[in-house]
Amino acid sequence: MTISPSRAGLRFAALLVASLAILVLAIATAVGIGEMRIPLRTVALAVTNQFGWTSAEISHIQASVIWDLRLSRALVAALCGAGLAMCGAILQSLLRNALAEPYVLGISAGASTGAVAVIILGVGAGAVSLSMGAFAGALAAFVFVAVLSGGGRGGADRTILSGVAAAQLFNALTAYIVTTSGNAQQARDVMFWLLGSLGGVRWPEFQLLAVVVAFGLGVCIWYARALDAFTFGDDAAASMGIPVERVRVILFAVTAVMTATIVSMVGSIGFVGLVVPHAVRFLIGPGHMRLLPACLLVGAVFMVLADIVSRSIMQQQTLPIGIVTALVGVPCFALILYRARPAT
Template identity: 75%
Template structure:
């Protein structure tokens, strides 16, 4: 463990300060550039704290479009990072995260089935379709890795198989049931996009991520015990089966909600927990808040990059996170190889 509670508070304060600056930059940067002073005035106007006279178009661009997008990106990053930390503890695998384990792919299939096929129209929302797909992916990975004795990476291989299956199902649904424009829109969405999110999405995601984080913090000591193995956790009095089911459900809920809003964004849950663990240590009461804060900053910065790396076009957010995550994934895989 690194430092005490004072160090954690200082670290979180620093990261949250960076997050505020990143959100302000995200609201200022775009095809229509807006100064940071105007951004601040637009935000305080939107909150009803001030009545600064600024052009209506700038007020609308900041408050109605860019600020909500940046805040959704922050919450999505926080949620995915928390999910990654939980899965790494439950599975005792440094490579575990929703994207690698196929959970994001399953949620994508469920969401696309609702969008393209109209399954559950009037009775099954987009989020519920994504949740059903995420849980199906969890179940498939558990089935494929059940009783595995081939080492800690067996679950990851099961996740790869699940990802391929659900990605194939998604492609089949899109190519056989959607028109050309719908197919292009869905495939871009599957690579991640914050383009269509607004304040109602922020409000829902805030509730889901806050609830998920609260539940995980209540079970932080159980998560610490899981890192020693199921048998040791049971010996310490942890109800292994019940806790595992609850945490898997929480992870599926957060992943499905995020995927239903912004698409499948990979590697956030892989990169951030390792970086946060290096700074604050492995204890989950400290690690989970750190993951949430760092994940929020990471995805807001990634969203800024996605809008600025190519002139007059937006790169899918999943492409940006993959450019960071794939080398990191390779490094972890290399370090976890058998010695000798």
């Protein structure tokens, strides 16, 4: 599907405005739902009170629930969705593979092994947190892929194969640890974490994610022209004067850091980085100067809405958010594939 530049520009502006409005409303809604229902007006007043813009009378309990628990969770969900969607868009261009997504480099599998080592084996003797263990495992997987693929010099196919090998290796290590050393409760905790959970995130996680995602967006926008060229192949990018190997290594490293940070905090949440870039590309075209900011906002909206569903679909129980993203993502992806089918 070809979109004219003027039409793509209008769609881009409309998509940004609509996504931003929906994101604000979704975050406010996410903060208001839970065992203690809080009206949207109270949510808005609690936030403005915190910044000193208003001085409305609000229950201290409600203010604490909003600011200390729910708002940080909603903002972390938004940043996770934004980061995963951007990573998916970058990897799909770098690898020239429509099925590429943030976990194609085996980072999720490495993070799982690190988390399981902390939960079941007690690595670090309490000095290493679950997030730190998962982050270390994710970086170990990335180093493994970098070495196996020759630092990205082997091309897209070798990188994908290296990622598959890393995923198989670390998934096998995770399964071995769980089956040989874990009890039933530990296995359940591991399974819940692997499916994605935003339950333990607070303001420190938000601050770290905000820095990482902002840095990643800045780097990727800087290389937007190179990403456009990569969609036509390495030879085309090199003919435009782009240092192919250096740019590929930098962008792989940036996506790896973003993905590792997200997975270490909330676990593996699938389909965001696969579906969102395709949906946004379908609406506004493939140009990365527009694609990346749009993916950031649409991914944020998708994740916050998924978090709302995960906390609302079952009474007094939170469904792992990875289940929700998969249940929503598969039909959406099928619809995109159907709409993009070649004409007969």
